[in-house]
Amino acid sequence: MEGTPKQPKNCSSLVEELVEQARKTALGGQVADYIPALAEVNPDYVGLAVIELDGSVHTAGDADIPFSIQSISKVFGLAMAMQRMDDILWERVRMEPSGQAFNSIVQLEWEHGIPRNPFINAGAIVVSDVLVSHYSASKSAFVQYVRHLASNSAIHADHRVWESEKEHGNRNAALAYLMKSFGNIESEVPEVLDHYFFQCSVAMSCVDLARSLGFLANRGVQPGTGERICDARSAHRINALLSTSGMYDQSGEFAFTVGLPAKSGVGGGIVAVVPDYGVIAAWSPPLNRFGNPSRAVEMITQFAQRLGLSVYT
Amino acid sequence: MEGTPKQPKNCSSLVEELVEQARKTALGGQVADYIPALAEVNPDYVGLAVIELDGSVHTAGDADIPFSIQSISKVFGLAMAMQRMDDILWERVRMEPSGQAFNSIVQLEWEHGIPRNPFINAGAIVVSDVLVSHYSASKSAFVQYVRHLASNSAIHADHRVWESEKEHGNRNAALAYLMKSFGNIESEVPEVLDHYFFQCSVAMSCVDLARSLGFLANRGVQPGTGERICDARSAHRINALLSTSGMYDQSGEFAFTVGLPAKSGVGGGIVAVVPDYGVIAAWSPPLNRFGNPSRAVEMITQFAQRLGLSVYT
Amino acid sequence: MEGTPKQPKNCSSLVEELVEQARKTALGGQVADYIPALAEVNPDYVGLAVIELDGSVHTAGDADIPFSIQSISKVFGLAMAMQRMDDILWERVRMEPSGQAFNSIVQLEWEHGIPRNPFINAGAIVVSDVLVSHYSASKSAFVQYVRHLASNSAIHADHRVWESEKEHGNRNAALAYLMKSFGNIESEVPEVLDHYFFQCSVAMSCVDLARSLGFLANRGVQPGTGERICDARSAHRINALLSTSGMYDQSGEFAFTVGLPAKSGVGGGIVAVVPDYGVIAAWSPPLNRFGNPSRAVEMITQFAQRLGLSVYT
Amino acid sequence: MEGTPKQPKNCSSLVEELVEQARKTALGGQVADYIPALAEVNPDYVGLAVIELDGSVHTAGDADIPFSIQSISKVFGLAMAMQRMDDILWERVRMEPSGQAFNSIVQLEWEHGIPRNPFINAGAIVVSDVLVSHYSASKSAFVQYVRHLASNSAIHADHRVWESEKEHGNRNAALAYLMKSFGNIESEVPEVLDHYFFQCSVAMSCVDLARSLGFLANRGVQPGTGERICDARSAHRINALLSTSGMYDQSGEFAFTVGLPAKSGVGGGIVAVVPDYGVIAAWSPPLNRFGNPSRAVEMITQFAQRLGLSVYT
Structure with a gap:
């Protein structure tokens, strides 16, 4: 958060480092098991994708494998x-x-x-x-x-x-x-x-998620295509809602430690919006006690802190 | 929110315009009346103060009159x-x-x-x-x-x-x-x-409030004196908490429409932090049904929207 | 409650007096109106039936007209x-x-x-x-x-x-x-x-209700036929449940003022069990704020108090 | 409950039998331990006292030892x-x-x-x-x-x-x-x-308790002295309240199985009123999960069921 510039030189290598680190981390919880189709998912999957507003795509791990977005x-x-x-x-x-x-x-x-x-x-x-x-x-x-x-x-x-x-x-x-x-x-x-x-029950990959929500980081305009998806006010409002309520009963803690609009799902995915920068999507099935994927939380936390991306400073 | 630059030319005239507008607005509620000392406050007071990180001070109305910060x-x-x-x-x-x-x-x-x-x-x-x-x-x-x-x-x-x-x-x-x-x-x-x-029961003016919380907008360092009040992480955390929980049961709506860390009090004051820019403090005693001062909310909303200050875009 | 004998001489005339009184009383509420079929019921109906263990039947008013037992x-x-x-x-x-x-x-x-x-x-x-x-x-x-x-x-x-x-x-x-x-x-x-x-949605009259629940007043044996409907313990248990929970959120007050196991319905009926004596059923559609038929409550209250029927003394 | 006459011949021997039985029973819980003075009470105490309206006193065990009535x-x-x-x-x-x-x-x-x-x-x-x-x-x-x-x-x-x-x-x-x-x-x-x-913190014995509440079983008149303590209506009302609410969150179950107005305390005492018969007081410190003394509940249950004392049949 200490005034780091928002244009990191080696974003791709950071993305790879974080996935590698996550793979070494304990699973930190159980895969969602209230339905068989989710319970059978391999808990070892780890994916991370970052798509910047200029179109740069950085991925690592299982970033292209679709999972239940929930x-x-x-x-x-x-x-x-x-x-x-x-x-x-x-x-x-x-x-x-x-x-x-x-x-x-x-x-x-x-x-x-x-x-x-x-x-x-x-x-x-x-x-x-x-x-x-x-x-x-x-x-x-x-x-x-x-x-x-x-x-x-x-x-x-x-x-x-x-x-x-x-x-x-x-x-x-x-x-x-x-x-x-x-x-x-x-x-x-x-x-x-x-x-x-x-x-x-729709299934999407980290890359799909990061690409699809680019307009939230870009005042309503989809970065890749230039298409206006919604007005700037609506994008702002969705980001505000994500900031206070996107991470279940861990939303406050996520704002406290990460400081980005984000939404998680019990399929193990999280997508975080960095206004004027891009979108981060992370995936790892095991969930913590709040229902959030612990290793995906950790990857996004690290990414945001290392690059100083929080909206609160 | 539409990409307006954050260095407005005529911040002082905006501050005056907003106070004037507020004075013409219906009171929009009742002064806090659970204790006599608050119930007797003149509902017509309107104050606004903005202090930027570079030290510029913009005030209008009753910005120098102390009130109960609650x-x-x-x-x-x-x-x-x-x-x-x-x-x-x-x-x-x-x-x-x-x-x-x-x-x-x-x-x-x-x-x-x-x-x-x-x-x-x-x-x-x-x-x-x-x-x-x-x-x-x-x-x-x-x-x-x-x-x-x-x-x-x-x-x-x-x-x-x-x-x-x-x-x-x-x-x-x-x-x-x-x-x-x-x-x-x-x-x-x-x-x-x-x-x-x-x-x-401590009493402070809008100017006092805007000056005192400058460190939250400046990664922990008090702008006027250069003194480090807390580390950047603590300033970030307080801002995050203010963003999700500073405006009683209207916190989500305030994020939705304004998008700034802020705290209100039933004495009629609100202080809002604009990271990397400065602090806004507004005062008007009558409260809306959430216990927030309605005209002070309106002044801060206008100020933030006109200058594109929301943290969510 | 003052030690009145439980074999009143002129139970029939009391039943008639109470119905007459009820007819003179203000309706004391609204007929249930959450469904049209109930909302259309004539609020003026008043019925009362008492059937003693020895088979004596005392009725007055609309005691033979079926209504929704709810x-x-x-x-x-x-x-x-x-x-x-x-x-x-x-x-x-x-x-x-x-x-x-x-x-x-x-x-x-x-x-x-x-x-x-x-x-x-x-x-x-x-x-x-x-x-x-x-x-x-x-x-x-x-x-x-x-x-x-x-x-x-x-x-x-x-x-x-x-x-x-x-x-x-x-x-x-x-x-x-x-x-x-x-x-x-x-x-x-x-x-x-x-x-x-x-x-x-089953419809029964006051007489039907008073007759059908005779076994609760008679340790499980139906008085008219001598048939055992349930064991004495089960009859006791149902009476106990009715005493603490039969009158919605007015159950305590009903115990306080009447002191009999009873169940009400939003169709306007109440049936009260007097152990070792008989069953009282009353009907009047308008409901009080607890969802209990106010005039039916009043008729049963009067009947029980005049004859000293409370189980609590 | 099966029509047993309410004038048992050998009430005293039953009282003794029940205390003996209770002493052989597992404690069934913990003594109240939220304050030291209660936590130190000997869990083995067992007392039972029954005082009939005619003045007969039947006691067994520690019926004369004062305990915290709570x-x-x-x-x-x-x-x-x-x-x-x-x-x-x-x-x-x-x-x-x-x-x-x-x-x-x-x-x-x-x-x-x-x-x-x-x-x-x-x-x-x-x-x-x-x-x-x-x-x-x-x-x-x-x-x-x-x-x-x-x-x-x-x-x-x-x-x-x-x-x-x-x-x-x-x-x-x-x-x-x-x-x-x-x-x-x-x-x-x-x-x-x-x-x-x-x-x-007042301390009373089973005998004290059974004697003091005789007026509730006798329409307001203290049996021993003939003094009117309250009117019959008030005695009735207290009994009704005891019946629905005297045994914490086990009140319904107590009505279901015993059927008597009663009040318990975390000191291990219970006093039960039998209208027109007398008062039963039992004591045994260990409490069940509802905060009621389990062995005292059992003694009163047995006494009431053996003599057919329930008010609900």
Whole structure:
């Protein structure tokens, strides 16, 4: 953080060093095991990709292997919904940090069915409801949106994960029905959950993730193509939300030690946005007690600290 | 946010314009009235001060009139405690956003007496306990610390406010005794609360506040004097905490619309840190439903947006 | 309560007096309006039936008109499930008063999907799950059970209410899915809810209700027929549960002022058990703020106090 | 429960048999150890006393040894306060079962400082506040009241326990200050707590307890002396409250298996009221996970079931 210049000379060698280091580190937790399809993932995978705004790509390890993006899909869903609704959306989901485990039903009850932010499950289910209402085929629209952002037409949902999520989705069903009882879900709950579980089951690689979210680091314009994905204000807002609420109940600690907008998923991925610099994506399946991939957290922490990338200084 | 350069030509005229605008705006709420000493404050006061790292001072309105800093004192208390304890401190208070009203006792019960962060009342009471344990005369140490930071030896506590806080401090007493029952308060509760209410009752002006917290915008070094107040890492950490938790249950929205580390107080003040640029302090007594001063929020929002100061782009 | 003998001479005239009084009383609340089928009920209905163990029947007002029994069905469901499972049942639902609004999801979350008792919605849904698992056709088994107890083969479910409940049952669906996520629902949730809403929609008159629950006042033996419905211990247990938890969040007050095991429903009915004496059933649709029918509460209160029927003296 | 007559021939031999049995039973838990004075009590004590309305006294074991009555004092405090205030009291404390651990602060916060009933700590603190406000010397008034009821002028508070309670009373202080912040405590908190801890530290034997509460079994008239202690309605109300809320979070289960109004204390005592029959008091220090003395629960359960004393049949 000590005034290091943001144009490192040898970013690629740092990326390789961090992957090597991560491989030597203890796994630091268990792979997500609430569904078989995730439980079977090899815990040894380690990938890291950094894509700078000028197009430079730095990768190491398993950066090209697709994995289940899980909650990272919430960022894409939110970006889609903000394009369709903008400010009305914020009457149905707040923008405040949740301060609790990522799927707590208690807070939802207290706050009359209005989730605290779009990155907890309840909030992402409201966003899914928005997408289901606004698109005739929300699932294919979601995949096309992600493919377009990542410039990769091969991206697809993992149907085994999708089915498996549905079978083990009772708590999310409880959240959805509770919100519906408060009038905050418009479509039928099974259809909304179907979309939600579908988007969680999309598989992407570190490179896909880093490329797809470049617009968040570039005031709304996709760096590779020059296409405006959203206005600068929306990019700013998504980054702000990621900064306070993207890392489950470890969001504050992540701001404290890293200081970057970021979103993790129980598939082991994390994507971090460095405004005006680029995007970092890391992958390692074993999760810590907060549900965040510990070795991926460590790689991003090191990368950000060595290059002085925190937004808070 | 759209790539505006961070060296505005006419910062002083903007500061004046914003105060003028605020004076024309509806009060937007009620002055804090839980104690008489605060309830009697003239709701029409409006002050704004910006101090840049190069020493430039821009002020308008009532920027030199001292007011009760209230919860802004939590920033000073934390900075003092971090110097004395650093990492051990974080076993007694977490660094996660609270996601609830600023004085909720419920969360404290659930989380076994460990407050979520140092900017909710419970967390600031733990910090007060640290100060009481580490200083033989914690109250005068606090005032001297603040005077030194603000280069203003006239700063003092308002004894009428202090007494009044103690008389109306039953909820804070409940928080303190609950934490003591969990073993998270070392000293006697009345002594800890005495310190806590004392620091809340210190009176400072916008200029005092902007000057005193310059080190947070400057990686730990006080801009005016060149003195190192804390290491860069500590300044970063305080900024990160302010970003996720400094504005009560409006912290997420403030990040969303403003994007700056900031702390508010029910005396009507807000101080916002702009890393590598300077500090903004605003004052207007009437509070919105979150307990934040609405016109002060508006002045800081306008200032940050016009100059493109958000840390998230 | 003052030692009045339990064999009143003119019980019939008291029953008539109380109905007359109730008709003169202000309605004291609103008819349940969460579903149209209930909202349309005439709020002026008033019925009262007392059936003593010796077979004497005392009725007044609309005591023969069937109405939606709603939560009173929980007593029948529990009696059926206790016959099938007995003590294993109490590992899936507790027997403690709930201390909160009758459908609070918060407590269920805290207590890991184990409802506090069978008379809150969550508990009755667990009981419904037991019935669905143990009967090949649980809905018709339920109706037959109730017909048999009431010696009235005309009793049936109101299909319009049943459908309507299903359409407005999102909160109950949330409870059911939350319990399923904790492993405390065995069958498929839609099937369990279908049974639950069905049993709520059964229509019975005050006379039906008073006759059907005679066995609870008679140590398990149905007074009219001499048939043993359950063992004395089970009758005792149901009475104990009714005493602490049968009147929603007014159960304590009802014990305080009346002192009888009782169950109310939002259809406006209440049935109260007087051990070794008989059963009282009252009906008046408008509900007080606790969801209990205010005029029915008043009739039962008067009847019990005038005849000194409380179990607590 | 099966229709056994309530005039057993050999009550005394049953009392002795039960104590003997209890002595052979495993301790079933730990002695209360939150204060040294209680932790040192010999866990092997077992006492049982039954006093019938006709004056017959049946005792066995350590029925004459005084022990710390702890929460049983809440019954005496309530009886005193009801004499002084009656119905106004119920605006400051409710009469509903609490449905949670006996000292939960969460519910108090939700319900704006109004405790659910007088037998949870918060409720008993409100009752203590009433006594402190109404008596110039509430502590000595309390002791005199209890001595009078028990016809034993030797009853006194154990000062070592009293001091010890005060030192470990932080959670109760939290409850009291929280209620004061809601305006539900009139006197100064330290004075109220002083009274509360004092009454908890009073020491009585099983015989004292059984004799002192005879009026609850006898519609308000003390059996031994014929003195009216309270009206029949008040006796009824206290019994009703004991039935739903006297045994901490095991109250429902106790109603389920025993069916008698009763109050337990962490000193190991339980007193159970049998309306129109008499009072049972049992003592054995080791506590189960609900904070109730397991062997005392068992003795009362056996006694009530063998003699068919439940009020619910």
